Amino acid sequence: MAAYDLILRNGTVATAADTMQCDVGIANGRITALAAHIEGTATTEIDATGKLVLPGGVDAHCHLDQPMPDGLRMADDFESGTRSAACGGTTTVIPFAAQQKGQSLMAAVEDYHTRAAGKALIDYAFHLIVSDPNETVLREELPELIRQGYTSFKIYMTYDDLKLNDREVLEVLALTRREGALTMIHAENSDCIAWLTEQLERAGHTAPRYHAQSRPPVVEREATHRAISMAELVDVPVLIVHVSGAEAIEQIRWARGRGLRVLAETCPQYLYLTEDDLGGAGYEGAKCVCSPPPRDAANQEVVWNALAEGLFTVFSSDHAPFRYDDPAGKKPGGKAVPFRHIPNGIPGIETRLPLLFSGGVNGGRISLNRFVALTATDPARCYGLYPRKGTIAIGADADIAIWDAQREVRISNAMLHHNVDYTPYEGITVRGWPVITISRGVVVARDGEPAPRKGHGQFLRCGTPEPVAAAGR
Ligand code: DUC
Ligand code: ZN
Ligand code: ZN
Numbered sequence: 001m002a003a004y005d006l007i008l009r010n011g012t013v014a015t016a017a018d019t020m021q022c023d024v025g026i027a028n029g030r031i032t033a034l035a036a037h038i039e040g041t042a043t044t045e046i047d048a049t050g051k052l053v054l055p056g057g058v059d060a061h062c063h064l065d066q067p068m069p070d071g072l073r074m075a076d077d078f079e080s081g082t083r084s085a086a087c088g089g090t091t092t093v094i095p096f097a098a099q100q101k102g103q104s105l106m107a108a109v110e111d112y113h114t115r116a117a118g119k120a121l122i123d124y125a126f127h128l129i130v131s132d133p134n135e136t137v138l139r140e141e142l143p144e145l146i147r148q149g150y151t152s153f154k155i156y157m158t159y160d161d162l163k164l165n166d167r168e169v170l171e172v173l174a175l176t177r178r179e180g181a182l183t184m185i186h187a188e189n190s191d192c193i194a195w196l197t198e199q200l201e202r203a204g205h206t207a208p209r210y211h212a213q214s215r216p217p218v219v220e221r222e223a224t225h226r227a228i229s230m231a232e233l234v235d236v237p238v239l240i241v242h243v244s245g246a247e248a249i250e251q252i253r254w255a256r257g258r259g260l261r262v263l264a265e266t267c268p269q270y271l272y273l274t275e276d277d278l279g280g281a282g283y284e285g286a287k288c289v290c291s292p293p294p295r296d297a298a299n300q301e302v303v304w305n306a307l308a309e310g311l312f313t314v315f316s317s318d319h320a321p322f323r324y325d326d327p328a329g330k331k332p333g334g335k336a337v338p339f340r341h342i343p344n345g346i347p348g349i350e351t352r353l354p355l356l357f358s359g360g361v362n363g364g365r366i367s368l369n370r371f372v373a374l375t376a377t378d379p380a381r382c383y384g385l386y387p388r389k390g391t392i393a394i395g396a397d398a399d400i401a402i403w404d405a406q407r408e409v410r411i412s413n414a415m416l417h418h419n420v421d422y423t424p425y426e427g428i429t430v431r432g433w434p435v436i437t438i439s440r441g442v443v444v445a446r447d448g449e450p451a452p453r454k455g456h457g458q459f460l461r462c463g464t465p466e467p468v469a470a471a472g473r
Pocket of ligand 2: 186241242291
């Protein structure tokens with residue numbers, strides 16, 4: 001009998017710490033050998049000569065089949081979403097089990113498991129979205145769910161159906177301090193957005209491009225500062241999601257300078273899109289409506305520099321898929337609508353890694369090891385999945401992406417595997433593309449095509465997030 005199920009031969013293996021020439025031996029879904037040359041046989045061998053062998057990506061912020069209000073529907077369920085993720089070199093996703101106001105959190109989690117079961121190609125954990133932190137949620141449901149492996153949750157400072165007031169934010173932060181979990185905060189000032197939106201509408205400015213003007217950097221900056229201040233008050237680590245530019249970054253730097261444990265995430269849209277992309281002819285700009293909105297070229301540069309210098313812990317897609325030409329998507333009810341009614345979110349689960357690799361590693365802005373840290377290792381650490389996920393090490397799950405670092409690809413929606421009818425990155429040429437994706441030792445994508453592996457993905461219970469453990473609670 002062969003000693004290994006799979007051996008990857010002669011590749012350049014890179015982790016967040018090291019780069020080395022070695023073979024990778026895989027048995028029973030785990031990495032069981034790393035050596036300059038592995039002796040022995042395998043049922044299957046893959047020649048990775050001239051290729052990079054990297055930990056599969058961990059996309060720690062994506063929205064799949066999340067229940068939506070008002071007849072809207074996300075375009076990707078767990079099957080199409082994870083298919084697209086796998087083709088883009090990702091092997092773990094962490095979408096959100098979202099509580100509706102008034103709903104039991106347990107019921108939201110149960111419902112989300114039903115949506116995922118038997119569909120995912122790759123492994124998945126759940127964050128929670130807490131929109132109604134009532135007594136039962138705080139005293140009973142959250143402590144129990146944390147014990148069951150749901151150790152991170154997102155809260156919102158904006159969106160009428162999701163937002164918490166400051167008092168509620170404090171209650172959630174205090175809960176995470178008591179119980180050992182991590183809060184992710186969507187930081188935008190809701191009242192400022194509502195006021196600006198009304199001003200714009202009164203002036204007749206309802207086209208998609210005005211979405212960006214209704215949420216300028218100061219709106220994000222103020223809420224980021226407030227979120228940081230509340231975390232300081234409670235004395236608990238916090239993670240600011242989808243940081244869009246210089247002003248929010250300045251607040252995070254300020255917090256770090258005070259010794260506060262403030263972590264941060266950014267996303268491809270803040271490196272590759274600007275608010276001009278919301279201003280396309282007619283209604284097309286709706287394709288790039290997301291929040292916070294993309295900023296300008298100067299802000300993009302600040303985000304790149306912050307990535308290089310280590311300010312960000314997590315680089316996620318914030319894949320929030322809505323079809324453009326669809327009454328359940330960007331054209332609610334089948335028509336162009338004022339920007340306040342355009343569902344927020346853009347697709348990007350498959351393009352996340354190539355965009356960062358191309359502009360970052362091949363662009364000379366970040367090292368290969370930093371790329372691995374940002375896209376796999378640090379998200380796994382941050383959300384309690386390390387060392388099972390996010391690295392190449394003996395005993396880790398054999399979740400691996402083999403990359404052709406020189407392959408040039410012109411991104412077009414036709415080549416992607418999500419269920420969305422556009423990509424915001426149409427026509428961008430990237431260098432570097434994942435050619436084989438392996439999940440627990442099984443090839444789930446090869447040469448840009450998924451293997452028929454629906455249901456291979458397993459649910460992951462998360463442990464204590466490392467920033468929380470490091471804080472000594
Ligand atoms: N903003 C969010 O907060 N979530 C999903 C997508 C978006 O644009
Ligand atoms: Zn958000
Ligand atoms: Zn999001």
